Amino acid sequence: xxxxxxxxxxxxxxxxxxxxxxxxxxxxxxxxxxxxxxxxxxxxxxxxxxxxxxxxxxxxxxxxxxxxxxxxxxxxxxxxxxxxxxxxxxxxxxxxxxxxxxxxxxxxxxxxxxxxxxxxxxxxxxxxxxxxxxxxxxxxxxxxxxxxxxxxxxxxxxxxxxxxxxxxxxxxxxxxxxxxxxxxxxxxxxxxxxxxxxxxxxxxxxxxxxxxxxxxxxxxxxxxxxxxxxxxxxxxxxxxxxxxxxxxxxxxxxxxxxxxxxxxxxxxxxxxxxxxxxxxxxxxxxxxxxxxxxxxxxxxxxxxxxxxxxxxxxxxxxxxxxxxxxxxxxxxxxxxxxxxxxxxxxxxxxxxxxxxxxxxxxxxxxxxxxxxxxxxxxxxxxxxxxxxxxxxxxxxxx
Numbered sequence: 341x342x343x344x345x346x347x348x349x350x351x352x353x354x355x356x357x358x359x360x361x362x363x364x365x366x367x368x369x370x371x372x373x374x375x376x377x378x379x380x381x382x383x384x385x386x387x388x389x390x391x392x393x394x395x396x397x398x399x400x401x402x403x404x405x406x407x408x409x410x411x412x413x414x415x416x417x418x419x420x421x422x423x424x425x426x427x428x429x430x431x432x433x434x435x436x437x438x439x440x441x442x443x444x445x446x447x448x449x450x451x452x453x454x455x456x457x458x459x460x461x462x463x464x465x466x467x468x469x470x471x472x473x474x475x476x477x478x479x480x481x482x483x484x485x486x487x488x489x490x491x492x493x494x495x496x497x498x499x500x501x502x503x504x505x506x507x508x509x510x511x512x513x514x515x516x517x518x519x520x521x522x523x524x525x526x527x528x529x530x531x532x533x534x535x536x537x538x539x540x541x542x543x544x545x546x547x548x549x550x551x552x553x554x555x556x557x558x559x560x561x562x563x564x565x566x567x568x569x570x571x572x573x574x575x576x577x578x579x580x581x582x583x584x585x586x587x588x589x590x591x592x593x594x595x596x597x598x599x600x601x602x603x604x605x606x607x608x609x610x611x612x613x614x615x616x617x618x619x620x621x622x623x624x625x626x627x628x629x630x631x632x633x634x635x636x637x638x639x640x641x642x643x644x645x646x647x648x649x650x651x652x653x654x655x656x657x658x659x660x661x662x663x664x665x666x667x668x669x670x671x672x673x674x675x676x677x678x679x680x681x682x683x684x685x686x687x688x689x690x691x692x693x694x695x696x697x698x699x700x701x702x703x704x705x706x707x708x709x710x711x712x713x714x715x716x717x718x719x720x721x722x723x724x725x726x727x728x729x730x731x732x733x734x735x736x737x738x
Contacts, residue, residue: 343401345438347446349394352387352409352420355380359397362404366431372458372472372642375625376584377427381562382554383409386421389550391695393420396447398430398438406432408443413691415450421550422453422692423541426589426627427472427644429457444651453688456628457645467647470628473638477624481617492636496603496610503602508572512611514565518555521566521578528594539686544693554582561585567615569595569608577604579612586622606633613637648684 355363363380367373376382387393392412398405408430409420419428430438444452456470477484485493504510526542533540541547557563562584569577577595581588590612595605616624626634628644 345405345442345446346399347443348397348399349447350397352380352383352393352395355395355397359404359407363407363431366406366433369434370459371623372427372644373431374585374587374623375427375458376562376582376587376589377425378431378458379562379584381557381559382425382582382584383420385553385557386411386425386550389546389553390421391546395420396443398432398436398443400436405436406430406438410447410452411692412447412449413695415448416691417444417447417449417452418688418692419454419456423455423689424547424550425456426591427456427458428454429459432459440649441651444649449651451648451650453648453684455646455685455688457647458642467645470644470646472641472644473626473629473634474641475613475624475626475638476622477613477617478622481614484613484617488637496607499602500607503571503599503604503607506602507574507599510607511570511573512608512615513568513570514612514615515568516558516563516565518564518566518580519568520575521568522551522555522580524568524575524578525580525592525594528596529592532594539689539693541689541693546695547693564591567608567612569604569611571599571602571604577608579605579608581612583621586620587625588616588621588623589625590627606636609633609637 360380367378372378383393383395386409387395390411394410394412396408396410398408409428410417411420411422419425422428430436430440430443432438440452444450454467456472457467475484476487500510530540530542532538533542551564554564563582565581565583565588567579567581568575575596576599577593579593580591582591590609593605593609595608613624624638625641626638629635629640
């Protein structure tokens with residue numbers, strides 16, 4: 341381990357056949373790397389669409405140790421195709437010891453932000469732990485349902501029966517063709533973002549190009565798949581997912597809230613699991629834990645991490661100052677840390693989707709206005725202060 345790391349950056353399409361073979365071999369070394377987000381084809385599509393998309397090829401002593409797909413935003417680096425990429429990080433050999441700060445220095449970066457870092461390569465313990473939720477279909481859907489318990493399936497059957505009685509025949513479809521599903525998903529997702537004051541990631545031109553690129557892939561073992569649930573011919577729930585080999589990731593689920601009492605999203609998810617198992621999928625990933633429905637359908641699996649790694653610059657200096665100032669106030673430190681993570685998530689979306697400074701400033705202003713509208717009074721002072729502080733630090737660091 342005495343040899344120094346060497347880092348070369350390439351556009352995804354510039355990887356030669358030997359590097360591509362190494363990439364595919366490394367995917368077999370850890371369960372989390374089976375995720376579609378670590379499929380080279382995902383990175384290739386992202387490389388065509390996402391501004392600043394590159395791959396760091398990390399070597400030691402002439403031997404490739406790993407790959408880091410990322411995108412540049414000034415001196416900030418993010419996972420490639422952020423904020424759409426749920427899992428990310430260094431695709432590396434299990435025995436590799438890769439210091440992310442060394443990688444960042446070689447990339448000329450001062451900060452690396454992540455929300456689902458797999459493997460924990462190079463972390464010093466400061467990042468928050470999140471738990472990936474997974475449905476194991478390796479022994480078939482019947483074995484999976486048996487583990488969920490009788491009440492689980494009984495509840496879904498009751499809701500499906502009532503939905504059919506009230507609104508007509510229930511129909512499910514799972515296909516590589518988007519049909520009307522993608523328009524339905526985007527419309528409801530964008531409405532949700534508007535209601536919650538989130539930045540509209542789907543308004544970004546590069547995000548639109550990226551999704552079109554994935555939809556245009558026609559590989560039998562890779563690409564987007566669409567699940568739809570209809571009642572009486574009306575589309576009431578849909579979900580876009582990503583397939584890579586025998587791994588499937590549930591990506592963008594939506595349902596018409598008019599039908600909420602029937603849990604149409606859960607009904608669609610259950611049918612997706614049935615069909616996926618029939619097609620040879622052995623693991624369905626629901627993403628990091630959070631929403632209650634994930635615990636209904638899936639079990640805890642790998643740990644992933646949310647946070648950042650800094651290397652010099654204003655961000656690291658500001659963090660050291662804050663750590664010193666709050667050393668005697670652990671509760672306040674924890675509260676500010678959680679608030680900072682919420683602001684970071686908002687800012688991540690903005691900087692990822694708006695690569696230009698003027699677009700970032702406009703989007704940040706719009707986001708703060710939305711916070712003010714939803715949380716008037718004293719709370720907005722805190723929200724604006726945190727938002728402006730994070731924004732200014734990020735801008736200066738870049």
